[in-house]
Amino acid sequence: MGRIIVEQIxxxxxxxxxxxxxxxxxxSQGTKYNCNPKYISEYLRKYxxxxxxxxxxxDNPEKYKFLENMEIKVYGEKSLKGLxxxxxxxxxxxxxxxxxxxxxxxxxxxxxTWHGGGSYKKSYANHSKKHIKxxxxxxxxxxxxxxxxxxxxxxxxxxxxxxxPEKIMDSGLPRNDIFFRxxxxxxxRVKQALGISTEKKLVLYAPTFRDDVTDENYKIDMExxxxxxxxxxxxxxxxxxxxxxxxxxxxENIWTSDVVDANGFEDMQELIYASDIxxxxxxxxxxxxxxxxKPCFIYAMDLPKYLKNRNFYTxxxxxPFPLAESIDELVDNIxxxxxxxxxxxxxxxxxxxxxxxxxxxxxxxxxxMISKL
Numbered sequence: 001m002g003r004i005i006v007e008q009i010x011x012x013x014x015x016x017x018x019x020x021x022x023x024x025x026x027x028s029q030g031t032k033y034n035c036n037p038k039y040i041s042e043y044l045r046k047y048x049x050x051x052x053x054x055x056x057x058x059d060n061p062e063k064y065k066f067l068e069n070m071e072i073k074v075y076g077e078k079s080l081k082g083l084x085x086x087x088x089x090x091x092x093x094x095x096x097x098x099x100x101x102x103x104x105x106x107x108x109x110x111x112x113t114w115h116g117g118g119s120y121k122k123s124y125a126n127h128s129k130k131h132i133k134x135x136x137x138x139x140x141x142x143x144x145x146x147x148x149x150x151x152x153x154x155x156x157x158x159x160x161x162x163x164x165p166e167k168i169m170d171s172g173l174p175r176n177d178i179f180f181r182x183x184x185x186x187x188x189r190v191k192q193a194l195g196i197s198t199e200k201k202l203v204l205y206a207p208t209f210r211d212d213v214t215d216e217n218y219k220i221d222m223e224x225x226x227x228x229x230x231x232x233x234x235x236x237x238x239x240x241x242x243x244x245x246x247x248x249x250x251x252e253n254i255w256t257s258d259v260v261d262a263n264g265f266e267d268m269q270e271l272i273y274a275s276d277i278x279x280x281x282x283x284x285x286x287x288x289x290x291x292x293x294k295p296c297f298i299y300a301m302d303l304p305k306y307l308k309n310r311n312f313y314t315x316x317x318x319x320p321f322p323l324a325e326s327i328d329e330l331v332d333n334i335x336x337x338x339x340x341x342x343x344x345x346x347x348x349x350x351x352x353x354x355x356x357x358x359x360x361x362x363x364x365x366x367x368x369m370i371s372k373l
Contacts, residue, residue, distance in 0.1 A: 006101040013087040018107050020373055022053045022089040028096070028115075030059040030077045033067065034266045035095045036113035036146065036361075039174040043362035044369075045070060051370070055089065057082045091369060097138040104141040109372055111365065112138070117148035117173050118287035119155050119313045119353060121208070139163075144368065146361070148173050148287070150354025155313040171364040172357035175269045179291040180359025183273075190274035194260050200238045203229060204262070204275035207299075208283035209244035210306070218243065220279070220299060221327045222259050228334040229277060233295075242271060244283070279330075282306060286321060290346050291357055295337055296321045299330050314353065320345035 023044065025037040033056065044052050057077035058064050067074050075082035077099070092098055092108060095115040104110060139160055146169050147153045153161050153168050160167055178186075191198055203225070207218050222239045229237045240262040241254075255261050265271055268285060272278065278289040278296045286296045298321045300306065316323060320342065322333035350357075 003101045007103045010083060010087060010101065011103045013084055014103070014105060016084070016088050018090055018105060019053065019088050020090045021051065022055060022085065023091040023093060023369070024055045024057060024086050024089040026057050026077060026092075026094045026096075026099075030057060032266050033058075033064055034268065035115050036174045037093050037095055038267070039177060039269075039362055040093055040113070040365055041072070043174070043366055045072070048366065048370075051373075052091075055085045057086065090372070097134075098141065100134045100137060109144070109369070110142045111144045111146070112142045113146045113174065113365075114148075114156075116284035116287075117152075117176060117357070118284050119149060119151035120284050120287070120316075120319070121282050122311050122313055123156065142167065144169050146171050146173060146365070147356060148176070149350075149356055151314060152353075169364065169368065170356045172355070172359075172361040173288075174361040174365060176288055176291055176357055177359045177362050178269050178273055179288065186270050187274040190265065190270050193265055194238075194240060194262060196238050196240075196260060199236070201229075201233070201235045201276040202274055203237050203239050203277045203279065204242060204271055204289075205239060205279045206242045206268070206271075206283055206285050207244065207281045210302075222254075224327060224331060225279075225334070226258060228331045232335050232337055233277070237276075240271070240275070242268065282310075282312070282316070286319075290320070290349070293343055293346060295339070295342065297330060297333055298323045299327075300325055318349075318352070320349040 025041050027033065027035045027037040041054055041056070045054060053073070055073040055075065056064065056067060057075050059077060061074050061076045064074050073085070075085060086092065086102060087105065090109060091111060093111045093113060095113045097112050098104060098110050145157055145160055145167055147157060157168055188198060191202070196202065205220060226237050226239055239259045241259065242262040262271055269288065272285065272289045272294070273292070275289070275294065278286060278294055279299050280286045280296070281298060281300050286298070289296050298316070298319065300316065300323060303316070303325050322337065324330035324333050
């Protein structure tokens with residue numbers, strides 16, 4: 001009831017016309033400047049500097065005032081100015097879906113970029129009635145859903161494809177365009193931020209979230225793995241840990257010169273780009289890393305439980321990444337990693353899922369936006 005009342009009150013802003021060149025971005029539910037909205041924003045700023053008015057809304061806008069130096073307006077998402085810009089913008093771009101209390105107007109373009117590639121984890125089946133109502137509103141009012149691959153459209157966006165297939169854009173994810181270009185400055189910037197020597201190689205451990213967010217679900221024998229990577233790939237490695245933002249595990253007392261905390265580095269894509277190897281469990285970030293053919297390993301210590309509670313659209317045994325449920329299995333997969341066979345499996349995986357990733361997602365989205373002006 002409270003959401004409906006707020007939505008009706010905010011309609012007072014409908015007295016102001018929609019500003020045709022205004023674009024409002026929000027990412028990670030207003031907590032970060034990252035993911036697909038960031039890459040669309042930067043593309044528009046670079047290639048259409050005088051075409052759009054760029055606006056970002058955050059929970060904590062003071063942290064992101066630096067964007068104003070790039071001629072990007074920054075507001076609190078629930079401030080009067082933030083709400084005014086949201087309700088008068090031609091384009092609303094979000095990687096989770098527009099806020100439930102926002103009264104979307106006829107003539108606004110709501111672009112849901114989503115925040116995961118491939119088609120792996122299933123969506124939760126047991127949503128509350130309140131959340132189901134929100135999903136119905138989001139599906140109804142969203143103009144465009146970006147899709148990374150055909151299976152994502154068929155599975156993750158099944159109800160949309162069945163009712164309004166024209167809403168699905170076969171673009172790939174804007175944040176993944178980064179993996180189709182060479183930019184050595186990114187790796188240097190990431191390693192500098194993490195305090196890592198440029199001579200060191202980087203292993204990125206990025207597990208997904210679970211309902212049970214205890215440390216036990218994320219423990220990993222880093223020392224043993226660093227030895228295995230050095231044995232198989234050569235060189236000295238540093239282990240970087242990046243937990244999902246919903247994860248409460250804090251990694252107390254584990255940080256050393258060889259194990260670094262990457263949780264404070266907001267741009268996951270740059271972390272992946274700078275890494276030499278990735279370990280994950282069920283996170284779609286492994287799809288992103290594979291686009292650069294980085295060796296990716298699955299460490300799924302709680303697989304039976306995860307299959308029971310969540311399961312997958314694409315069976316985990318069909319993923320091209322070596323699968324281990326124990327440290328011993330993981331070490332064996334590392335030591336016997338075959339790069340040529342791995343690349344072949346990755347390419348077959350793209351065909352199997354019907355990948356749309358071509359490194360041109362930002363351009364596709366921008367062209368769509370230009371066509372709507």
